[in-house]
Amino acid sequence: MSERTLVKNLAALEDGPVSVSGWVETVRDQKKVQFVVLRDESGAVQLVNPAVRELVDDDDPESATKLATTEAISALAHGSFLTVTGALKHDERVKLGGLEVRIGALEVVSESLPETPIAADSSLDKRLDWRFLDLRNPKQNLIFRVQTTIEHAFRQYWIDNDFIEIHTPKLMASASESRAELFEVGYFETTAYLAQSPQFFKQMAQPAGFGKVFEIGPAFRADPSFTSRHATEFTSVDAEISWIESHEDVMALHEELLVAAFTAVKEKHGEALKEHFDLDVVVPSRPFPRIPLAEAKRIVGERGYEIPRADDDMDPEGERRIAAYVKEEFGHDFVFLTDYASSIRPFYHMRHEGDSSLTNSYDLIFNGVEISTGAQREHRVDVLIEQAREKGLEPEELEFYLDFFRYGVPPHGGFGMGLARVLMLLLGEQSIRETTYLFRGPTRLLP
Amino acid sequence: MSERTLVKNLAALEDGPVSVSGWVETVRDQKKVQFVVLRDESGAVQLVNPAVRELVDDDDPESATKLATTEAISALAHGSFLTVTGALKHDERVKLGGLEVRIGALEVVSESLPETPIAADSSLDKRLDWRFLDLRNPKQNLIFRVQTTIEHAFRQYWIDNDFIEIHTPKLMASASESRAELFEVGYFETTAYLAQSPQFFKQMAQPAGFGKVFEIGPAFRADPSFTSRHATEFTSVDAEISWIESHEDVMALHEELLVAAFTAVKEKHGEALKEHFDLDVVVPSRPFPRIPLAEAKRIVGERGYEIPRADDDMDPEGERRIAAYVKEEFGHDFVFLTDYASSIRPFYHMRHEGDSSLTNSYDLIFNGVEISTGAQREHRVDVLIEQAREKGLEPEELEFYLDFFRYGVPPHGGFGMGLARVLMLLLGEQSIRETTYLFRGPTRLLP
Structure with a gap:
């Protein structure tokens, strides 16, 4: 590797020779002095060069070099990647980090076209067209560092608690959720479908005796909607555990995971999130509030909102309102809505003993938006077949x-959670397009 | 959660009341005493019950209970899931772990059909048909615990070294490797393709200024072959890093990752691997041997093997032979074959400066089989376009x-590695079907 110093590590160095590499964020080409802000994956630093505008002494090679450097800086395109060796100088007058690098030698490693196709005020759609440039923004970079930290905290919790990591196949012979939102794949002599969730196969780990499993991987929904919360391909965070007594055990796991993740994010990125998102990360307290769905509907109804749906479900506005209520009443950003009606849950959710109209299930609402569904699964095969039939499915398939x-098969349950939604709501972003590395939607398959 | 004790934790407990849950591995139903071997995700334990074959005293409820328990044990099907409360008793005469549980109460939580469809001597194909039963074998369970440990060690290394985790889309508008092995997906008004690798999108992280990225996720190849090393869907371990000087930097990263993983496996599973696979895990020493491909071909040729290929590539037998040579000469299980000919490498591999017939690339061979390809990428767009054209690709696409x-874009490179192959070769398994949770091949899409 080249012996460069990451920008974030400059502050700890004493004044002296350094080498930095990154891309040109801005150039201020003044008559007597030139400033370049160079950014790398860790931060930005000011480079400074006393301008030498003409050859003072034909025979002085140093003078020629200085002229060449000055001209190279004047010609720099925004975005070009450079390696600069020079002298680090701490100087508290420099706004950007209280230090600068005085340019000795400058090498343009990779030149950018002169016109950058997006600007700070470009539309989201245009920014997504040029996602690789959009991601150079330190704010976007931070989003994916936060994502990395969240995932690692989840996994560390799982490892510490003896979960097995599985990679379930994304090519399936049948639908796992609903036939309505299935992508079809030509598969040799037959047809395959893209997995809408790892549901069936993470459940398979239970009769396989794996006990507790997790997976973070892609899921696919041929969903023609264009909301800020939906994508045709998304990263699903899944866990499934054996020997539960009810969905309460799944919620307890879910809480512990989120507390672990938010604690890690606050510790590792608290300062940066304050700077870039004006955000104070709040680690949620346990237990999260739990409200049965029927009661939640009653509450939002009493507070003047009539849910405009024919079925038993909540709508997104209802979710926002119950979250507002929870925030007021309990000061909490999360709420488990529990005991959804069987009519609006998949056939594999276990129903209440003695009241088959309700399920042992929940949705988790974070800052007013659903991020996850969890449930105890029906593990009695005769009941399962009956519930499948009732939903219009053919058990033969x-x-x-x-x-x-x-x-x-042991009693079991689990949850699936959309990673980009968690990030969106944590960061106060308006769309999962901002918190997905490369968004996929009905009209977006590029880049 | 039910208050069960995992079997592996029984040894540390004192004699006294316990509750265990798991499935029936064997039943020995003797006239005077019954033995059940119960297995859970952590191990197996012997349960013992003095048989009560007839009701001694009609009015003694305890006597009735004992008769019922005896009859329940006699009726147990292999595989049924039980919860047993009873008395733990350490007894060094018990072969299985030096302890047993004397059954107090036994609950059949989930009954198995009486006939298990696979046996120890079933064919691999039949076992895969019943994969969830096959995975109950403690050896198979261990495979996925080792996988979990390997992945976590990789990720811990990446986290410690400031990599960003990415999830690249698996739905693409074009081929990323070759058009020959592409799965097509109907995508709303157009056609999408399943990603054959995250190649393009992990490279995208480089101009995006992410510096160092990793991903573990699925990749898809519509490969009609039936070898023991190929699958149509596999888990790919990918990394890509900026500011390299050559593929040597990628190899250095690659070595460190594998050493971290093997160290973790040895520490966490050394004993279990000795027991179940008769395996002594060898942590490889660094640096791994490196041999330019041309030299490797010369060596196997001198040792009497003529590679039966018209192109410049090695064949699997050649890889086995060069690995045998490396094992003899250097006592090493790994070897980097380097500097592959441009003719057999993708257009995006960087070529040698001054000799465009060779690339800055390598294959990593482990115990005689290729597990990974790595390279420095061509980052100069004009050269890249020329190389694409030369390979018959249309730059317009x-x-x-x-x-x-x-x-x-900074100079960069990386590798992709097949997770199931690493596991297969580490464990001495004969097929990646054994080390894939649910194998997918041209004729296998179920379960």
């Missing part, structure tokens, strides 16, 4: 899945 | 990718 329940 | 190189 699900034989491979139903087999999982015929040779013994 | 690659515009979105070529744009990544037009606004400045």
